[in-house]
Amino acid sequence: MQSIVMCCDFFYPRIGGVEQHIWSLSQHLRSLGHNVAIITGRYVPPGGGGGDAPRVGVRYMSCGLRVYHLPHLPMADQSSFPTYFGLLPLLRAILLRERATVAHGHAATSVLTHDFLVCARALGYPCVYTDHSLFGFHDFASINVNKYLSFALAGASAAVAVSRVSRENLCRRSGVPPHLVRTIPNAVDGCAFRPPPGDGARCSNTVVLLSRLVYRKGVDLAVELIPRAAARWPALKFVVGGDGPKRGALEAMVARASLSGRVELLGAVAHGDVPALLHRGAVFLNCSLTESFCVAVLEAACAGCHVVSTPVGGVPEVLPPHMVTLAAAPTADALLDALAVGLRRAPGVDARAQHAEAARLYTWPDVAARTAALYAEVAAEPPLPLAHRFLRLAALGPVFGPVTAILVALIHVMAAALDWAWPPEDVDPALPAPSGEELREALDAARGARRASVALDAHLRASGMGHLAAGAQ
Secondary structure: OOEEEEEOOOOOOOOOHHHHHHHHHHHHHHHOOOEEEEEEOOEOOHHHOOOOOOEOEEEEOOOOOEEEEOOOOOOEOOEOOOOHHHHHHHHHHHHHHOOOOEEEEEOOOOHHHHHHHHHHHHOOOOEEEEEOOOOOOOOHHHHHHHHHHHHHHHHOOEEEEOOHHHHHHHHHHHOOOHHHEEEOOOOOOHHHHOOOOOOOEOOOOEEEEEOOOOHHHOHHHHHHHHHHHHHHOOOOEEEEEOOOOOHHHHHHHHHHOOOOOOEEEEEOOOHHHHHHHHOOOOEEEEOOOOOOOOHHHHHHHHOOOEEEEOOOOOHHHHOOHHHEEEOOOOOHHHHHHHHHHHHHHHHHOEHHHHHHHHHHHOOHHHHHHHHHHHHHHHHHOOOOOHHHHHHHHHOOOOOHHHHHHHHHHHHHHHHHHHHHHOOHHHOOOOOOOOOHHHHHHHHHHHHHHHHHHHHHHHHHHHOOOHHHHHHHO
16 A cells, blocks of 8 residues: 655645545545545635634644645745745655655646655655646746746656646646656546436526636636627526636626626635535536636536536546537637527436436546556656656756756755755654544544533633633633
8 A cells, every 4th residue: 555645735725626636536545545645835714814824734634634734835826935945854754754655746836746746756756746737838827837847747757637638738848758647537526416306307597607717717708708698598597606816807797787686696615515506507607718627517517517618628528428518619609609509408408317427427436546556556666767867857958957957966965964864764654644533533522622611611600700710711
């Protein structure tokens, strides 16, 4: 059995596709007998307050999953500032404490993932990377992400793409040899999206949109599409879930088109409330401009919705044709035509039958088993010789290549110094993560102690000894 340490800037309490992927994969790997720990960044609740703010240090989730929240401050959008040398001692300590056999990083826009992969490889751990997004090759942001990722993956043992399109995109932009990249799709917990009883044939004039309200999710397309669809179908209603910087554009559109009674903006939706939201509509509308897989359309299909989507990235690979209507192009005109087809097809959908079929397409036990097989392969491989790694780095460019080679050499020197100053055998192993049952028992005991404290406080006050109660508090 493997001991896996996963790393990403994006994890709970933040909610999103990457976060849900890491959480679900970790749970099912644990169910297979593997040890899993998560490294992520410092989290502060919105507004900077909250009973448990800031989230720093070691936390345990309800299932017993151990999460290390590093103390450094996030730079932008929860992503860290790159600091290889600053994080190396802390990352080394965590990997040694967890007795890691595989290091697994996620997401190209997570700077912490890049630092982690470079440091873990310098420490001698086999590294796996999972790519969750598609990037271009010409805009400034994509060029920087791609260059930085090519450096992080120069020593990777293997990479995972969530779709065939994602695999091709990753190979082209990072230079990773295709034989090192596996296609292992996302998955969904189908049971959570089971349609309610009596919902066999859903017929409704409600269209559901659910995503982060950001540019790449096609919010501008939705702003253009919704008024035109509302004018074309007077009885049609829209329910929009999600939050983000583009929410103001939606609010302005609703006010401008006088659609307050037909467009409901819910704001952020907790993941546990997503099934109930999807069950409100017959059609799920996805306006994304880029997607490597799009878990949202799979969840919608599991909930019994007919999906109408832009044909971008890996979306055409996710669902069989009878569950989805794809627009001809990612434009408002094409989406309007696709929505017309989707509204005609939606009344004929047997929600419960579609759920049963969609829930079998992508399951977490299958994804976890395939990922575990990949871990076994990379853990059994001999370490990549340092000379080969420098050759990979040298191929990154006439300037960038030598710079990264010097940086890696310095990291190796620092790793050797740490091994001398703090030998690996002197690092105590982490205690076994508590089981979910043990955590529930501890929580019940804490609640019982709190109730006893409150009862004692009330008794002291009733007895005229309130000063003792105040002192006890």
